[in-house]
Amino acid sequence: MTKQFKIGDRVRCVSESVRLKRGAVYTIAGQTGIYVQLLETGRTDYYASRFELADESYSPPPPSKFKKGDTVRCVSSASLYGNKLEAGDVYKVEAVSRDLVRVEGVNALWLHCRFERITPTATSGEARKARGQAAAARRAGSEWAARAIAALKLFCMESYKRGVTRVTLDEFRAAGRVDEPESANAWGSLPRSAARLGFLRDTGHTMKAGREKAHARLVKVWAIQPRAL
Incomplete structure (x- = not known):
């Protein structure tokens, strides 16, 4: 019969494994059938049979300090x-x-x-820049935007296959995968479009651009999200 625990139970390991120490005390974060999740590790694939209730009182932690959307x-x-x-x-x-x-x-x-x-704060200059990039993308036309986003997605797929997990728009432009738009500002809207589609994520980091024409300005670093490719 499968042992049944409830969230918050303090349990002692009675069967050691690679990740569990016999005699160590853990906290149950959930149970699904024969498996339990431990608060200390976050893992969900431990057999409930490896544990027994420990003679320890437990005070639940305070409510999460985060909320959805933070x-x-x-x-x-x-x-x-x-x-x-x-x-x-x-x-x-x-x-x-x-x-x-x-x-x-x-x-x-x-x-x-x-x-x-953290509280992301966009300066008025950054907001104006984003609006300008969006307007430039509209002027460049939907056909160019569609070609560019498809090329960016392929670039990310190929990069990820080579073991590259982070890219910059500067690297994509240097690869010459798509023709230049009427306004160079149209480039700036591409990563945000890719983020909305789910295959790029803003890491919050920046680095110096490598293209000579970019004059070593700081550009955002984006993480490739392989599940969306």
Whole structure:
């Protein structure tokens, strides 16, 4: 008969494994059939039979400090089931529970201590720049935009296959995958369109552009989202 635990139960490991230490005490974050999830690791594939109730009182943590839609920065890198968090990267909260957070673009649950909330502030100059880029893209025409976004997606697919997980618009322009629009400002709207389509994510980082014509200005670094390619 499968052992049944409830969220918040303190349990002691009675069967050691690679990731579990016999005698160590953990906290149940959930149970699905024969499997339990541990608060301390976030993993969901531990057999319930590996644990027994521990004689320890447990005070539940305070409610999550995040809510859906919050912008957060990762403060502690982690990897789980092939999903990675990079310290310093910026994410948007997709779902929260008392102890765990799921962020857009990373298909896993994470302890909220790995994040801090930030308040993104766009200057009036940045807002004007974004509006100008959008207007330039409209002037360039829907045909150019469609060609450009398709070329950018293919560029991301090929880059990811080579092991590249982050790209910049400057690198895409240097690759010469699409013709120049009537206004150079039209380029700026492409990454945001790609982000709306889900195959790029703004990391919150910048780097110096490599093209000579870019004069080493700072450009945004975008993370490729392979599931959307």
